[in-house]
Amino acid sequence: MSVLARVFEEHGISTLVVALVREHAEKVKPSRALFVPFPYGYPLGKPNDAEFQHRVLAATFDLLSRSAGPVLEDFPEETGTTDLPQASSITGSADPIKGDPANEVTALRAFYERWVEAQGGRSAVGLSGIPQRRFRGMVRFMQSYARGEEVDMKERPEDVPLAQFIRYCVDDLKAFFFEARMAQRPDTEPPELHTWFWGETAAGQMVAGIAEHMKSSGDAALERIANGIAR
Incomplete structure (x- = not known):
């Protein structure tokens, strides 16, 4: 910026x-x-x-x-929270809903929609241009990418590189999960939110896998994107 x-x-x-x-x-x-x-x-x-x-x-x-x-x-004030857990600092232990992030999306959708309604229609979701009702398909796309398959989505603008679009998808998925969790448990603090996502959801494990795939490419640009999505 x-x-x-x-x-x-x-x-x-x-x-x-x-x-x-x-x-x-x-x-x-x-x-x-x-x-x-x-x-x-x-x-x-x-x-x-x-x-x-x-x-x-x-x-x-x-x-x-x-x-x-x-x-x-x-700015002279602090929020009381100066650091948040990242993917690299948490070992995934749970295998919720049989370890399928697409099933997690379905299970959390009602909470996400409750959050959006409570916020007057505002949401951090939207960067990818993919409607949240199609996030199951977005998850399948991300899983295929993490496996090294040649994939794409029709929502990706022609002038946006695939890896950058993946980052947009990751940002949307994380926002969806965070907002759903805040609707589900309103008293959740930011560190707890990040620990939950990276350590207790299949989606967090999938995103960490995408970051590892990018880092293993040997491409400096992909490594920078990987560092951005795994936090």
Whole structure:
């Protein structure tokens, strides 16, 4: 996002960046960036805490008052959770619903739809362009990819490489599972959510397998994508 901010600025559009990785912002030097000490996937900090999130947004928009840049400032508060379990740190132990992520999708769908309704129709699902009602097919596609088979989906745009589209699918699947779990167990904290996904679901094990397949390719670009999906 820091790179995109610089492109927009070159065309006269003022930008603000919420940076989860301070080192990246230091290197790219966007015009105005606020570093936030939150886990990946939580740029505004605490989920469902509007007051806290508004403080993050206020601190971000306050950067527009700076007379010169580039500006990189630190948000002074933390959420209490600074690290989240990743796939590499958890050994999958459960074999729920006979170990089939497609069956997990079916079992969690009602909870996911309950979450979306409670959020007024908002959801983090949608990056891949595949409707959640077709996620069973998306799972089969991802399983075939993890096995090294030549596969594709009609929803993949022609200008999006297959590996990048896989990442979009992974992001959608994780969002689906996380939102369903939060509807199922509203008091679940982020670390518990990640431990559940990576350690107790077949979907988490499948995603970890996709990451391993990418890492074993010897392709540096695929390795970077693998590091992104397995966290």
